[in-house]
Amino acid sequence: xxxxxxxxxxxxxxxxxxxxxxxxxxxxxxxxxxxxxxxxxxxxxxxxxxxxxxxxxxxxxxxxxxxxxxxxxxxxxxxxxxxxxxxxxxxxxxxxxxxxxxxxxxxxxxxxxxxxxxxxxxxxxxxxxxxxxxxxxxxxxxxxxxxxxxxxxxxxxxxxxxxxxxxxxxxxxxxxxxxxxxxxxxxxxxxxxxxxxxxxxxxxxxxxxxxxxxxxxxxxxxxxxxxxxxxxxxxxxxxxxxxxxxxxxxxxxxxxxxxxxxxxxxxxxxxxxxxxxxxxxxxxxxxxxxxxxxxxxxxxxxxxxxxxxxxxxxxxxxxxxxxxxxxxxxxxxxxxxxxxxxxxxxxxxxxxxxxxxxxxxxxxxxxxxxxxxxxxxxxxxxxxxxxxxxxxxxxxxxxxxxxxxxxxxxxxxxxxxxxxxxxxxxxxxxxxxxxxxxxxxxxxxxxxxxxxxxxxxxxxxxxxxxxxxxxxxxxxxxxxxxxxxxxxxxxxxxxxxxxxxxxxxxxxxxxxxxxxxxxxxxxxxxxxxxxxxxxxxxxxxxxxxxxxxxxxxxxxxxxxxxxxxxxxxxxxxxxxxxxxxxxxxxxxxxxxxxxxxxxxxxxxxxxxxxxxxxxxxxxxxxxxxxxxxxxxxxxxxxxxxxxxxxxxxxxxxxxxxxxxxxxxxxxxxxxxxxxxxx
Numbered sequence: 001x002x003x004x005x006x007x008x009x010x011x012x013x014x015x016x017x018x019x020x021x022x023x024x025x026x027x028x029x030x031x032x033x034x035x036x037x038x039x040x041x042x043x044x045x046x047x048x049x050x051x052x053x054x055x056x057x058x059x060x061x062x063x064x065x066x067x068x069x070x071x072x073x074x075x076x077x078x079x080x081x082x083x084x085x086x087x088x089x090x091x092x093x094x095x096x097x098x099x100x101x102x103x104x105x106x107x108x109x110x111x112x113x114x115x116x117x118x119x120x121x122x123x124x125x126x127x128x129x130x131x132x133x134x135x136x137x138x139x140x141x142x143x144x145x146x147x148x149x150x151x152x153x154x155x156x157x158x159x160x161x162x163x164x165x166x167x168x169x170x171x172x173x174x175x176x177x178x179x180x181x182x183x184x185x186x187x188x189x190x191x192x193x194x195x196x197x198x199x200x201x202x203x204x205x206x207x208x209x210x211x212x213x214x215x216x217x218x219x220x221x222x223x224x225x226x227x228x229x230x231x232x233x234x235x236x237x238x239x240x241x242x243x244x245x246x247x248x249x250x251x252x253x254x255x256x257x258x259x260x261x262x263x264x265x266x267x268x269x270x271x272x273x274x275x276x277x278x279x280x281x282x283x284x285x286x287x288x289x290x291x292x293x294x295x296x297x298x299x300x301x302x303x304x305x306x307x308x309x310x311x312x313x314x315x316x317x318x319x320x321x322x323x324x325x326x327x328x329x330x331x332x333x334x335x336x337x338x339x340x341x342x343x344x345x346x347x348x349x350x351x352x353x354x355x356x357x358x359x360x361x362x363x364x365x366x367x368x369x370x371x372x373x374x375x376x377x378x379x380x381x382x383x384x385x386x387x388x389x390x391x392x393x394x395x396x397x398x399x400x401x402x403x404x405x406x407x408x409x410x411x412x413x414x415x416x417x418x419x420x421x422x423x424x425x426x427x428x429x430x431x432x433x434x435x436x437x438x439x440x441x442x443x444x445x446x447x448x449x450x451x452x453x454x455x456x457x458x459x460x461x462x463x464x465x466x467x468x469x470x471x472x473x474x475x476x477x478x479x480x481x482x483x484x485x486x487x488x489x490x491x492x493x494x495x496x497x498x499x500x501x502x503x504x505x506x507x508x509x510x511x512x513x514x515x516x517x518x519x520x521x522x523x524x525x526x527x528x529x530x531x532x533x534x535x536x537x538x539x540x541x542x543x544x545x546x547x548x549x550x551x552x553x554x555x556x557x558x559x560x561x562x563x564x565x566x567x568x569x570x571x572x573x574x575x576x577x578x579x580x581x582x583x584x585x586x587x588x589x590x591x592x593x594x595x596x597x598x599x600x601x602x603x604x605x606x607x608x609x610x611x612x613x614x615x616x617x618x619x620x621x622x623x624x625x626x627x628x629x630x631x632x633x634x635x636x637x638x639x640x641x642x643x644x645x646x647x648x649x650x651x652x653x654x655x656x657x658x659x660x661x662x663x664x665x666x667x668x669x670x671x672x673x674x675x676x677x678x
Contacts, residue, residue: 035419036068036083036465047072048463049450051110054437056122059084059148064437065095066448067124068465069107074099078106080126082150087441096150096482096575104131104140111171113143114183116207117155121146125185126154127168133159139167141187143212149554149575152483156211158187165189165201172235174204175247177220179274182207186249188232192223199224200231202251204270204279222251222270222281229253231268238269238305239315241339242284246272250317252300260288261295267303267319287317290346291333293325299335307366307376309349309400314339318378319347320361327352327407332360334380334398351380351398351405358382360396360408365434367397368445375400379447381430382408389425392416395433395449419464420455427451429466436467486577489585490551495544498561509560510536510545514553548592548608550639551580587637589615591663591670594644598675605642607663607670609635615665619644619674627654635665646676 037048051069058065063085073079078100100106109127116123123146131140138160145155160167170188177184184207190200204220205212213219224231234252241248249272254265269285289299302320309316317337324333331354335347353360363381378398385394397412398405405411416429432450439446447468453461482496498505537544549555556576592606609615613635619628628649630642647653656678663670 034467035417036066036467037419037462044460044462045072046070046462047452049432049465050452050463051107051127052432052434052448052450052465053110053112053124054435054439054448055082055112055124056146056437057085058122058146058150061085061441063087063441064439066436066439066467067110069110069126070463071100071105071108071128073107076103076105076130077101078104078108078128080107080110083439085437085439085441096152098126098142098144098152098154100128101131104128106131106142109168109171111173111185113171113173113185114175114207115146116143116183116185116205117145117211118182118207118209119145123183125171125187127171127187129166129169129189131159131168133157135160135163137164137166137191138162139165139169139189141168141171145211149578152575156214158205158212158214158216160189160192161216162192165192167192167203170232170235172249173237174249175237175239175272177204177247177249177272178206178279179246179272180206182209185212186235186237186251188235188251190230190232192232194223195225196227199227199229200233200253202232202235202249204249220279220281222268224253225256226258228255228257230255234300234303236303236305236317238317238339241269241305241315241317241343242271243314243339243341244271246274248272248284248305250303250305252303252319254298254301254321256300259286260299263296263298263323264289264294265297265299265301265321267300267317269317285343285345287319287337287345289319289321289324289333290335290350291321291324291326291352296330297321297324297333299324302361302364304364304366304378307378307400308369309336309376309378309398310338311375311401312338318364318366320364320380322359322362322382324352324361327354327358327360328356330357330359331355332358332362332382334361334364334378336378336398349402349404351396351408351411353382354385354387354394354407354409358385358394358408360385363431363433363450365447367435367447368437369400379414379433379435379449380408380411381433381449383428383431383452385430388416389427391426391428391453392418392424393427393429393431393451395430397447414449414468416451417466418451418454420459423455423459426461427454429454439467482574484557484575484577486551486580486582487546488582490548490580490582492547492549492555492577493544494547494557495542496559497542506562508536508538508543508562510547511558511560512547512549513556513558514549548590548639551584554579587611589613589663589665589668589670591617591661591672592639593672594661594674597673598677600646600677602643602645603674605630605644605661605674606639607631607642608637608639609663609665611635611637613666615663617642618662618664620660620662621654622658622660624660627659644674 048070055065066083071078082096084095106128129139140159142154143156167189174184174186192201202222231253238248267287268283271284299321305317322332336349360382377400383393395414418424429451436446436448454464557574590608617631661672
């Protein structure tokens with residue numbers, strides 16, 4: 001079965017897309033709700049949120065980040081969006097976007113994977129299971145090394161071994177599986193023909209100083225038992241599940257037929273090993289569904305391990321079986337197996353779906369202790385629950401320390417919370433779920449829920465993500481494709497796109513964070529070539545800008561976007577180009593754009609004159625008559641800033657209007673315009 005046929009099979013379930021929002025929950029801390037949305041507003045089948053995960057704090061602000069995959073974006077090339085944390089009083093906005101290659105479904109899986117290059121920063125990985133790198137559909141995994149500044153391209157790429165493997169279908173951290181002191185991770189390839197047709201495989205890839213090996217021959221290779229198992233469909237870390245010192249991983253094979261009936265499914269747990277030994281590929285536990293209706297359950301379709309759900313300080317394992325029939329035909333079931341030196345072969349606790357065809361357990365995530373719970377808890381998706389509209393979906397919270405539930409309706413229920421009220425039917429809320437870390441800095445761990453067909457403001461099903469127990473005003477993904485690159489002449493080229501916002505964009509300010517320097521685009525079309533610093537060029541919703549910071553600095557930027565309907569969005573801490581490593585170019589005469597512009601009462605004029613060169617910086621009126629001399633003398637090769645207060649050389653105020661800034665020296669002239677508004 002290919003990924004495309006899988007999507008068709010899931011169409012019985014849903015196309016893969018995600019949505020995330022919040023609601024007020026009985027027994028949970030009161031908080032606001034936030035929706036994160038695709039920047040491609042109104043474009044259907046983007047699959048925004050098909051994969052979601054919290055990331056560790058990348059920028060050192062004490063709050064976690066959030067990653068959203070949209071594997072259908074740009075004709076199934078796929079994209080991934082990074083939402084950096086903001087405190088509750090700040091608008092949340094996309095910080096960075098990465099896009100995939102042709103038809104590879106980049107963003108099908110996203111995962112935090114620990115510090116796999118041993119540099120002290122947490123890393124993450126993105127799966128593209130239909131990538132054709134060397135063979136059709138062998139798949140690839142892109143690794144991004146963490147830090148306050150992230151690369152615009154993957155830091156490491158690992159590709160699948162053979163055609164059709166769909167390597168990267170699932171990804172998870174694996175702890176320190178081989179005990180060498182470095183973090184490892186596990187990747188599923190459920191369509192690999194091992195040991196026979198679509199038996200499936202998973203690879204434990206070991207971290208290393210400088211980064212993991214890209215040769216899968218260096219990984220621990222785990223395989224399914226029989227044809228059609230789809231071993232590797234879901235993977236997860238399970239911590240020290242066997243109550244020892246070794247980290248463990250679990251792998252789902254939801255279509256296994258050989259143990260408990262057709263498509264009953266099984267889950268395998270593998271225990272790592274500490275030096276001087278080494279991990280092996282023999283499973284240490286084979287788990288199966290505890291219900292009586294085992295055939296067709298698809299046990300192992302979703303996995304989440306590592307949480308302590310019963311408070312005994314040993315990590316546990318949660319397993320989804322979304323087509324189990326205990327609560328009704330395909331109502332679904334989730335089981336929790338408690339970690340122990342001799343764990344049970346089936347669930348110690350369970351919960352069944354509310355009604356038939358809910359597919360409860362399609363997705364399973366962990367909410368960390370500290371969200372009002374005394375133990376780690378579970379968030380569980382049922383994307384085809386129809387109480388709030390046909391296939392509107394629901395999510396549920398199973399509170400750690402609780403008993404079993406015959407009916408998920410007795411759990412804490414998160415009803416579908418649509419982006420566009422009144423259109424919740426078909427949202428498939430709950431297709432993806434996860435814990436969201438502390439995204440808003442309120443000290444409460446948040447959670448996220450996905451709605452694959454959630455409607456945009458235009459009623460088009462483009463997907464959304466719903467953050468629970470968080471606060472702050474989230475904005476749609478106005479910004480995409482942000483890049484910031486040093487040029488050979490020590491200027492910085494910024495390029496970015498803005499999505500449709502409100503009734504349109506009225507103006508854009510680019511702010512260099514270090515000194516507050518601003519450049520404003522007032523909404524008028526500007527299609528001239530980008531030839532000099534300080535000119536913001538706009539073509540449609542694409543923007544280019546050349547900045548001229550001190551090359552000895554590593555600038556970062558912010559954007560302030562004003563809409564024609566009076567709205568305003570500020571996107572802060574956008575990635576800068578890092579340190580300039582090239583040779584410093586020869587200093588030339590340069591004039592930066594005045595700011596603010598228009599101004600009242602003062603504006604700043606920033607310019608640079610080569611050392612020892614005589615120059616003058618003047619303000620003139622439109623007829624060329626001199627109004628003010630800002631500078632006359634020799635330059636020193638560094639940037640200089642002068643303030644003009646709208647007065648002449650003898651102190652008289654000038655009339656409002658347009659004035660020219662003129663910098664001359666060494667036979668060269670630089671010019672600009674500035675507007676005094678009274």
